[in-house]
Amino acid sequence: MIKNLVPLKDWHSKLKDRPVIISGPCSAESEEQVLQTARKINELNKVAIFRAGIWKPRTSPSEFEGIGKIGLKWLDKVKNETDLLVAIEVANKEHVRHVLKSNVDILWIGARTTSNPFAVQEIAQSLKGTDIPILIKNPINPDIDLWVGAIERFRKQGIFKIAAIHRGFYPFERTEFRNIPKWEIPLEIKRRFFNLSLVCDPSHIAGSKDFIKIIAQRALDLDMDGLMIECHIDPEKALSDSKQQVTPNELKKLLSELVFRKSISKDKIYKSLIHQYREEIDAIDYQLLSLLSQRLNIIEKIGMQKSDKNIAIFQIRRWKEIMSSRLQFAKGLGLSEDFIKKIVQLIHEISIQKQVDIFHLKGINKKRKK
Ligand code: PEP
Ligand code: MN
Numbered sequence: 001m002i003k004n005l006v007p008l009k010d011w012h013s014k015l016k017d018r019p020v021i022i023s024g025p026c027s028a029e030s031e032e033q034v035l036q037t038a039r040k041i042n043e044l045n046k047v048a049i050f051r052a053g054i055w056k057p058r059t060s061p062s063e064f065e066g067i068g069k070i071g072l073k074w075l076d077k078v079k080n081e082t083d084l085l086v087a088i089e090v091a092n093k094e095h096v097r098h099v100l101k102s103n104v105d106i107l108w109i110g111a112r113t114t115s116n117p118f119a120v121q122e123i124a125q126s127l128k129g130t131d132i133p134i135l136i137k138n139p140i141n142p143d144i145d146l147w148v149g150a151i152e153r154f155r156k157q158g159i160f161k162i163a164a165i166h167r168g169f170y171p172f173e174r175t176e177f178r179n180i181p182k183w184e185i186p187l188e189i190k191r192r193f194f195n196l197s198l199v200c201d202p203s204h205i206a207g208s209k210d211f212i213k214i215i216a217q218r219a220l221d222l223d224m225d226g227l228m229i230e231c232h233i234d235p236e237k238a239l240s241d242s243k244q245q246v247t248p249n250e251l252k253k254l255l256s257e258l259v260f261r262k263s264i265s266k267d268k269i270y271k272s273l274i275h276q277y278r279e280e281i282d283a284i285d286y287q288l289l290s291l292l293s294q295r296l297n298i299i300e301k302i303g304m305q306k307s308d309k310n311i312a313i314f315q316i317r318r319w320k321e322i323m324s325s326r327l328q329f330a331k332g333l334g335l336s337e338d339f340i341k342k343i344v345q346l347i348h349e350i351s352i353q354k355q356v357d358i359f360h361l362k363g364i365n366k367k368r369k370k
Contacts, residue, residue: 004160008020022087023230024049025053026245037233041231047251050085051088055088055090055091057112064240085105085106089108091110091119093126100132104132106134107133107134109135114146120150132161136162140169140170162196166200167228179204183222186198187222199226202216204230209245209246223263231247296351296354327341
């Protein structure tokens with residue numbers, strides 16, 4: 001039997017409080033920069049895990065590619081001097097070899113690595129038999145199966161302390177953010193695994209420190225289990241991701257302004273109201289489903305008629321009329337055009353498919369009779 005994943009809060013006694021805050025520089029650059037940042041972050045008493053990249057996957061080889069394994073010694077000092085656990089990124093088995101000889105507590109897999117099943121497999125195999133927890137960032141492209149696959153690869157090697165990091169997806173169009181959040185994908189991955197903790201990385205989604213707060217707040221509103229926020233003692237001088245890193249003081253302000261939500265409430269009035277609303281929603285959903293079934297039954301009759309009279313299934317004029325009348329009606333109800341367009345389109349596609357199936361069946365029956 002494959003064991004369940006272990007939630008973030010059970011990885012360590014220092015991770016009991018939700019949400020778990022992970023913070024630290026994009027890259028470890030010098031011993032002073034690492035230690036000064038870590039000391040300040042530690043003073044806030046709100047951060048549980050210190051992050052710093054020592055091997056950096058950069059787009060161009062002329063960019064800063066990380067300080068390398070000497071950074072492990074600096075992280076050791078962080079552990080000696082502060083209460084923080086430490087986390088770094090690994091991208092191949094060589095990195096894993098160095099890290100397993102160090103005192104690093106947690107590893108993370110970067111977005112570029114998650115996109116590459118060979119690399120994920122190599123790392124997962126080199127971690128077999130260890131108990132080190134691992135955070136897996138989403139792949140660059142919005143491909144949920146690739147993300148799921150990466151989690152599975154580690155699980156198959158007997159690693160169960162796994163959480164996912166949502167860092168957004170590569171934008172094919174210009175957007176205000178560096179990466180598009182596509183919130184539905186992290187929510188879907190949480191549905192796919194029992195006990196999968198989810199951490200949001202608003203820094204890499206935002207790409208600029210101005211947007212970190214709104215993204216972090218959205219993640220908390222969606223009940224995510226943690227936040228990973230890049231913080232540098234002097235962001236303007238940072239050798240990577242300079243625009244999106246905040247100072248320890250800015251981090252302090254940001255954390256004090258965020259509204260932390262609870263997953264559940266014991267308040268009796270709240271509980272009874274939510275219960276009542278949920279019953280109303282349940283009733284409406286069942287009505288919607290029976291209406292959809294009634295609609296499809298009528299479609300079946302239409303399909304039979306068209307097939308008997310040799311009429312084409314798709315009727316462009318009727319389709320245009322359906323869409324415009326439904327949009328008009330929906331507008332009067334205050335429903336968003338985008339939402340209704342998607343629903344009407346989907347219902348229409350299913351209705352066409354249903355008629356195609358009927359044509360096909362009738363065709364087969366005709367042949368049999370001959
Ligand atoms: C990072 O965390 O600094 C990093 C390189 O992130 P990502 O893999 O999300 O691009
Ligand atoms: Mn970064």
